[in-house]
Amino acid sequence: MKCKRCGELAAVKLPSHHAGFCPDCFEVFFKRQAETAIRRHGMIKPGEKVLVAVSGGKDSLALMRVLTDLGHDVDGLHVHLGIPDSSDPVCERTEAYCQENGFRLHVLRTAEVGLAIPEVKDAVHRPICAVCGKIKRHYFNRFAYENGYTALATGHNLDDEVARLFANTLRWDAAYLSSQGPTLPGEGRFVRKIKPLYRLTEFETAAYCFLKGINHWKAACPYSGGASFTGHKKLFADLEDRSPGQKTAFYEAFLAQGRPHFKGASRGEGQDTLYACAQCGFPSSGEVCGVCRVRELVAKRKGEAD
Amino acid sequence: MITVTIDGKKPPLTYPKLKTVLQLLANLNLRVNDALIIREGELLTPDRHLRPGDHVTVRMVMSRG
DSSP: OBOTTTOSBOSEEEGGGTEEEOHHHHHHHHHHHHHHHHHHTTOOOTTOEEEEEOOSSHHHHHHHHHHHHTTOEEEEEEEEOOOTTTHHHHHHHHHHHHHHTTOOEEEEEGGGGTOOHHHHHHHOSSOHHHHHHHHHHHHHHHHHHHTTOSEEEOOOOHHHHHHHHHHHHHTTOHHHHHHOSSEEOOBTTBOEEEOTTTTSOHHHHHHHHHHHTOOOOOSOOTTOSSOTTHHHHHHHHHHHHHSTTHHHHHHHHIIIIIGGGGTTOOOSTTTSOOEEOTTTOSEESSSSOHHHHHHHHHHHHHHHHO | OEEEEETTOSSOEEESOOOBHHHHHHHTTOOTTSEEEEETTEEOOTTOBOOTTOEEEEEEOSOOO
16 A cells, blocks of 8 residues: 555555555644644644643653644643552653653642542542542643643544544433533633544554654553443444544534534533632532542541541 | 464464455454554554564554543
8 A cells, every 4th residue: 555645655544534644644644633623623822831631641642742743832741640550650651751752741649639549449439430530630620720821632532532422422411512522612710621633543643653652551540441432432433444434524523513502501400600619719510629529538538547 | 374462462373374464454353443553663554465474563552541
């Protein structure tokens, strides 16, 4: 197979684009997809500082790389979760990669704010992935807000977005459908959330990391029973295999034609108003936000144990 | 013989007869964009030929959480 742009031997076949690319031209393709996403959805304005949520996996490190290569002013934030045999090596690998490549990386340790994930796991009676996600979202946003970043960029790719859209559609969750998209505007103490890789698939970010020599973390979280929406992703992979381009078509058509119908959808009675959390001051649907409530549970359990 | 390692798992699989990457993907019940197929530090497209003695790495791309 020949590269669609230069005619050299292709390294990557992309049926959804009816194309194959050699390593150099694939990088051009990848950067252009991210650039298009940023431009079409007003993700980053000139001169804005962007914080990248860096887990150490392929998507977040690819995002850090491509945003830097596109000339944006980016720093990374890695949230160290305090999980034995996992968080330390992930953090070390991520720090090493960022140092080698001249990326500024901040590390926030949840154990230092009373939220080491193993202790959280013991203190709450809910699936740990949901609580861990809430804690990470809170601290990514809070760090961005408190340190003057205009936007928070996450490595969500097309497969993530399509799987989430499909899950929201299966439930006809109007409130979630109204806010799903590659850009969520900032408001109050919420900074703008952006997903510059939303036009790129998992395969494409994996290929990009391989070709750019990005040594990302590959093992799953020991607390995870598998990534979220895995079943939905497999379903769409089948669809895509039979009819290349379906994922992009489904998602882009939703943005253009579906989402406007859900604009302003309510989350339910009394759920739409946000208050400042009495403890941390960040937006909350109740007097105390979910993260501060979890911290109280952890402290209480530790107190009982002592 | 072609030796195939999937996500670093041991022991690797061996195939006496495989002509192309597409055949390998079919044998592993994988779709074209499910995995990176790597030989000697190079990514291979499905139409590439495999040779006896090749060592191929299959790296699955789906996030595992």
